[in-house]
Amino acid sequence: MAEQASYQGTGKRKTSVARVILRPGDGATWINGRTIEDYFPRATHRTLVMSPLKLADAEGRYDLRVRVNGGGPTGQAGAVRHGIARALVEADPELRIPLKREGFLTRDAR
Template sequence: MSEAKNLSATGRRKNAVARVRMTEGSGQIVINGRSFEEYLPTLPLQNTVLAPFQHANLLNKFDVVVSASGGGVHGQAGAIRLAVARALTIFDAELRKVIKPHGLLRRDPRMKERKKPGRPGARKRFQFSKR
């Protein structure tokens, strides 16, 4: 394990971007100045963010400060998960073998398709009128 005092990484999902700063501590997570449980109210969202720590058996070992922007709560949770997983691999390169098989280092590329000119949406067409 490297003696990294301040780990930082960036994660993205859909239109959400999360910048994470991690320091060794008691497991406190702060997202945009609010507590972890307040910002992510549902258990599945909280588990999304905690997944890299659970797979690496490092739960409550790091204090995490997150700056998340763009997208919605689900996209931000996915972005935070990727950023935390990347920071953990910087902390210890051996953790990559544990985290990677679970797909936590893969950036989800799915994004909203752009609206095309002459269409009401990305693919939708205006109603056809024969007469």
């Protein structure tokens, strides 16, 4: 059985750190063992998290496994977004320019 492609990205925002694993799949998203709807009940956080996939037109093409810790929900959502963007660039280097232009690859240190 062949090894399935897997792409990793680490995202940070404020004191939050997210480790993202991106694999080709049907769009399942798990954050700390919970679905995205359970982990981020607010729609604004879910929109923030999924924005790099939407920009890359990759919604539903990748499964996401995320481990995130530190900070509050908004900081964690920003860290996950940063990690997803970095993993997408690893998967497809041509996405670097549009993701950078939208600010998804920029670390928000605050």
